[in-house]
Amino acid sequence: MNEGTVGGQMILTHEIANYPGVENISGYQLSNIMKKQAIAFGCDIKSNINIESFNLVGKLKSVSLSDGNKYTSNSVILSPGGRSRTLGVAGEDRFKGRGISYCATCDGDFFTDKEIVVVGGGNTALEEAVSLTKYAKKVTIVHHSDYFKASDYAIKEAKSHPKVHFIMDSTIVAFYGNENLESIELKNLKTNKTSVLKTDGVFVFIGYTPNTEFLEGKIELNKWGEIVVESDMSTNIEGVYAAGDCIEPRRSLEAIHEGSWAARQI
Numbered sequence: 001m002n003e004g005t006v007g008g009q010m011i012l013t014h015e016i017a018n019y020p021g022v023e024n025i026s027g028y029q030l031s032n033i034m035k036k037q038a039i040a041f042g043c044d045i046k047s048n049i050n051i052e053s054f055n056l057v058g059k060l061k062s063v064s065l066s067d068g069n070k071y072t073s074n075s076v077i078l079s080p081g082g083r084s085r086t087l088g089v090a091g092e093d094r095f096k097g098r099g100i101s102y103c104a105t106c107d108g109d110f111f112t113d114k115e116i117v118v119v120g121g122g123n124t125a126l127e128e129a130v131s132l133t134k135y136a137k138k139v140t141i142v143h144h145s146d147y148f149k150a151s152d153y154a155i156k157e158a159k160s161h162p163k164v165h166f167i168m169d170s171t172i173v174a175f176y177g178n179e180n181l182e183s184i185e186l187k188n189l190k191t192n193k194t195s196v197l198k199t200d201g202v203f204v205f206i207g208y209t210p211n212t213e214f215l216e217g218k219i220e221l222n223k224w225g226e227i228v229v230e231s232d233m234s235t236n237i238e239g240v241y242a243a244g245d246c247i248e249p250r251r252s253l254e255a256i257h258e259g260s261w262a263a264r265q266i
């Protein structure tokens, strides 16, 4: 059994505050507890291993791994999850890991006593902006609209935090710097005016892309690349089910509920 890092996106967050039965736990800690529990129930976990090839069609499904093992079964639950969406603007690729980050828990402490920007207007952006105030002396949220699509709790927490500031109706159009990121060019989407803001770092939380590229042409996906399922989590291929963020971005609890519902159908 390979016991490398497991936990998916959950390990990227410093705090899971909405999982039943646990108050205030990091995603990394919670995923480790889940892993131990799964192993105790006889689950064999293979991690840090690539899927070389797979077949979902027919009665017997199969998957071949890069460690040489091949598994067959009558049913499969797909749960490849998703990943952070990027802005796709000039300089973003160049300054990834040199001032631009997509993970507060991974990179937050690099910005201790620095002034940083968070891009986004959903729960993740607002919650992570507040969490980053543990390190940064000033956090400016840049959002392309004049309102947030987030829970009342997350909005209230961000708006009432003395270190959190806001630039609304605006988006980043370019990243500048030498070795590391030094400034960003902002565009106000109402006035079309551009301005340059000095910053030590930018965290981007603007949604996600499902990790389903490897399933293109093999299973029904919608126009966003999400796996299409029925209410019993079945896909268009008999014996193949899906669960979690590959269907739609969700919370851990919902992903787990769907996985267990799919297992029950099987």
Ligand SMILES: Cc1cc2nc3c(=O)[nH]c(=O)nc-3n(C[C@H](O)[C@H](O)[C@H](O)COP(=O)(O)OP(=O)(O)OC[C@H]3O[C@@H](n4cnc5c(N)ncnc54)[C@H](O)[C@@H]3O)c2cc1C
Pocket (backbone or CB within 6 Å): 007, 008, 009, 010, 011, 012, 013, 015, 016, 017, 018, 019, 051, 079, 080, 081, 082, 083, 124, 128, 211, 214, 243, 244, 245, 246, 249, 250, 251, 252, 253, 255
């Ligand atoms: C910053 C952040 C904060 C969050 N905070 C919370 C929170 O407070 N509370 C909450 O409930 N939820 C939170 N979430 C959401 C939660 O993490 C997700 O809903 C949950 O992780 C979804 O689980 P999943 O298993 O569907 O997908 P994922 O967590 O994305 O896991 C998918 C796994 O599949 C692997 N994989 C992908 N493609 C392949 C492939 N081809 N072959 C093999 N493996 C593959 C990936 O490497 C990954 O390990 C947060 C998410 C983020 C990013």
